[in-house]
Structures are given as C-alpha cells and as structure tokens.
Amino acid sequence: MLDLLGALVLVAGTVFLLLGGLGLYRMPDTFNRIQAGTKTTTLGTLLTLAGVALLEPAWTLKLLLIGLFLLFTNPLSSQVLARAAHRTRVAQTHEVQVDRLADDTGETA
Amino acid sequence: MVEVLITVAGVIAGAAFLLALFRFVKGPRAVDRVIAFDVLTIIAITGMVLVALVEGRVIYLDVALVYALLSFLGVIVIARYLEGAS
Amino acid sequence: MGRVRNSAELFATLLLFWILLNGTLAPGTLAVGAAAAIAIVLFYTDGLSFLSHFQPVPRSFTASILFVFYFLRELVRSNIALARIVLSPELPIKPGIVKVRTKLKSPMGRLLLANSITLTPGTLSVELTGEWLYVHWVTVDATDNEGATAKIVAGFERYLEVMYG
Structure with a gap:
C-alpha cells in the first residue's frame, strides 16, 4: 500500500517536471521561462524524492539531504540567472506591463 | 503495478527532458540555454534517483548529490560570466 | 559573543x-x-548559516514551523497556477518587474525571503539592493511599490520577522 502511494507520488513529481519542460518550451521570454523552470522542477523533484522515500524508507535521510539542497540552490541559481538576464538586457515580451528595475537603473526596457 | 508506475514516471521524465532539450538547442540567447541546462540537470538528478531505485543501489544517490552540487556551482559561474560579458 | x-x-x-x-x-x-x-x-568564522541571527526564543520556533507549512502550501499553489497558464492554449500572462520593500534586516532573513518569493505563485526575485527587492511577476496585479509589497512580501515576512528580526 505504501509502495503504491510512493509510486503515485513519484509519477506526480515527474508530471510537474513535464509541465516545467512545457513551460520552458512555450513561454515567450527569458524571465517567464525561468519562472516556469524553477517552480515546477523544485516541486517535481521534491515529490519524486518523497515518492522514492516511500518506496525505500531506508534512504530517507539521504533523499532529505538532496531535497533540502535543491530547495536552497534551485531558487538561488534562478535568481542569479534572472539578474544576469536583466543586466545583459535580454529582450522581454511585448506584453510586459512595467519594469521598475529598468526605471531605477536608467536602462530603457 | 508499482513497476509499471515507475516506468511511467521514467517516460514522463524523459519527455520533460526532451522539451527542455528543445529550449537548450533553440536558445535564442545564452541565458535561455543556461536556464534549459539548469532544468536538464534537475531532470537528470531525478533520473539518477530513479535509476538508484530500480537498481536498488544507494550509491547513485551520492552521485546525484555531487552532480547537484557541481551543476549549481557551474550555473552560478556561467551566470557571473554572462554578466561580465555584457 | x-x-x-x-x-x-x-x-x-x-x-x-x-x-x-x-x-x-x-x-x-x-x-x-x-x-x-x-x-x-x-x-571561516564569518560564514552565513541557517541560524545566523536566528532569534532563539520560543516564538521563533513556532514561526519556523508555520513558515515551512505556509511555504509548502505556496509552492503547491504556485505550481498549480503555473500549470494552468502553461496548459491553456492562449498562454494568459501579464508579466512585469515590480519593486517591493522588506522590513527584514538580517542577511539570512533576506535570503530566505528572496528564495521564498522565487518559489511562490508567479514571482521571481531578480535583484536585491538593500531593503529593496525587484521581483519579476508573471501576472502583475499591482504596479505600485506598496501594493506589490502587500501582495508578495507580507505573507512570508510575517514569519521571517519573528525568526530573524
């Protein structure tokens, strides 16, 4: 029973990874792609790890460590990439509403 | 049933990998490729964990952890480089 | 000390x-x-860790636990919101970069806040300068600094304020 639950959680995790891939494919500009990539992969991986932990309870500690590590590094690398993208003035989609950062640093959006 | 579901998970992760790979190839900017690379890495980590599960070998989890560490550092370094290059 | x-x-x-x-x-x-x-x-005596500037009072521990649960809930919500956008044919986005202000003083508190913002519905921290954070938002609901702060930052700050001051 626990095995079945674990396997289902595992599949749910990979579904989020797939949604992330789809977002990466469909989103119109760099920032939106980062958004799609970082959120889905974080939850997707956490669920996958949780699923494996349910299937192999003895591995829980190590899986927890991988999960904690990704929980910290994933958003950090996204942030660093977003900053790099903005500093190198990557083009944004024409739908963009407002860009306070460009306003403040004197760039033209 | 459980084996089937694990296979399904592997297939879905593979499809996600292909979508991210498309973005990696297409770009158009270097930043887009790095983002795709970041996502590919994380999907690869999930793949390693799945392999560990199927093969029943805990050592692959250590591989996944070290890979996560190195790719994180790699992405940070590349992002720094891109900022400097502008 | x-x-x-x-x-x-x-x-x-x-x-x-x-x-x-x-x-x-x-x-x-x-x-x-x-x-x-x-x-x-x-x-490395000056290293930054989870516990740097953590205020070791009972209230902090309660806040930490609540923070984790609030965070996980927001993470799930953000994924559902994103799935909805990605799966709808017309891709309903309204992106922009807004500016928000944080009351948090400690570097660790600010780091946790920035990370949390990145993983919650539609928002991504882009740049941190002092008390100001620039946040990319997939669906901009408020373009003024105060409105954006209330919508993006307030939820997490409630707990982080108690934990890190």
Missing part, C-alpha cells in the same frame, strides 16, 4: 549536514565529521 555564537552555529550546521550525508550516528563517523567541522569553522 557574536563571533563565538557564529562559530557554534556553523559547527552545528556542518555536523548536521555530515550526519544527514552519512545517515549514521556511529562514533567513528561522528568523530571524523566533528574534526572536519572544527577545521572549517576555524577557517
């Missing part, structure tokens, strides 16, 4: 990491980990 506390916190964090990595409390393994942790602490 600050230096001693920093070192102790760094030591505890490193040792915990080591124990999780090894998955055992065997005396031999523990001794090696402790030795390595002491060596690192001696090199």
